[in-house]
Amino acid sequence: MSSTSGVRPRTPLAARIAARAGGGALRVALVLVALFWLLPTVGLLLSSLRSPADIASSGWWQVFTAPAQLTTENYRALLANEAITDSLVATVLITVPATGLVIVIGAFAGYAFAWLDFPGRDWWFLLVVALLVVPVQVALVPVSKLFGAVGIFETTLGVVLFHTAFGLPFAIFLLRNFFAEIPRELLEAARLDGAGELRLFTRVVLPLGGPAVASLGIFQFLWVWNDMLVALIFADAQSPPITVALQQQVRQFGNNVDVLAPGAFVSMVIPLLVFFAFQRQFVNGVMAGAVK
Numbered sequence: 378m379s380s381t382s383g384v385r386p387r388t389p390l391a392a393r394i395a396a397r398a399g400g401g402a403l404r405v406a407l408v409l410v411a412l413f414w415l416l417p418t419v420g421l422l423l424s425s426l427r428s429p430a431d432i433a434s435s436g437w438w439q440v441f442t443a444p445a446q447l448t449t450e451n452y453r454a455l456l457a458n459e460a461i462t463d464s465l466v467a468t469v470l471i472t473v474p475a476t477g478l479v480i481v482i483g484a485f486a487g488y489a490f491a492w493l494d495f496p497g498r499d500w501w502f503l504l505v506v507a508l509l510v511v512p513v514q515v516a517l518v519p520v521s522k523l524f525g526a527v528g529i530f531e532t533t534l535g536v537v538l539f540h541t542a543f544g545l546p547f548a549i550f551l552l553r554n555f556f557a558e559i560p561r562e563l564l565e566a567a568r569l570d571g572a573g574e575l576r577l578f579t580r581v582v583l584p585l586g587g588p589a590v591a592s593l594g595i596f597q598f599l600w601v602w603n604d605m606l607v608a609l610i611f612a613d614a615q616s617p618p619i620t621v622a623l624q625q626q627v628r629q630f631g632n633n634v635d636v637l638a639p640g641a642f643v644s645m646v647i648p649l650l651v652f653f654a655f656q657r658q659f660v661n662g663v664m665a666g667a668v669k
Contacts, residue, residue, distance in 0.1 A: 418646075425451050426449065427440065427451075427638075428448060429634050429635045432634055450635070451638060454636055455636055455640055455643070464619045464623075467619075468602060471537055475597065478537070479545055482545060482548070483544075484548075486505075486549045487553040487555070490553040491553050492582075502549075509547060511546075513543055520539060520611075521611070531611065531612065533613065535612075536611045540601045540604070548593050556586055556589075559586075564577060595651065595652055599652070602648050604618075605618075605620040605621060620644065
């Protein structure tokens, strides 16, 4: 009597061919979706490299049959436009502090809610979670009055504080849940070695929570950089962020496409570069959260 234990059943040839074909078809479908998703970006890039006359006369896809249309004059005009260049600087001055403050304060608060015992900890955390559902539009009028009373309305500081305040609830919620999954034994071992809370936070918790911190930084950076509503209300009208500056260009100079196209592309490509620079950390953070 022959034994068949330990022998794997052979997969039929037709099933193996179908599985391989299905995998290949899936890859092709994903590539097509990615190309379709990037189509507006490619179109904007090619439009920014064409003259205003060419843009007015034909679509951006004509560059494939007439590559001589491509020129860098639009970007030279962009660098010569002080309104756009100043707005890029203003956007950086708003986005970088707003992102950094949310990461730092959110990391400290997330660690406190996850591993420190203090009176009312759970109730305070519930309050933070409740703030997640507060829409930005509800706070525009009262915060405008408050900023006007303290003298920071229409200033870069006011925009940074507004974005920081509304970014903190999500940051604290995300990082607290991630930090809470760190094994308690690891933290107790560090405490037995003489590590204080600050050293424990900087040497153990933050390195382990790097993917979550990177994910938070990407979300916050993209939100602040692409924001227009808050910037339109709270930013200085003399040095607005890039989103407001482009909107003003459209309103004042509707045919100024040689500046609008490259300005819009630069405004869009910088967040894309930030995302791709931290893509690995972002994916690790998402996968870690899914597993936990």
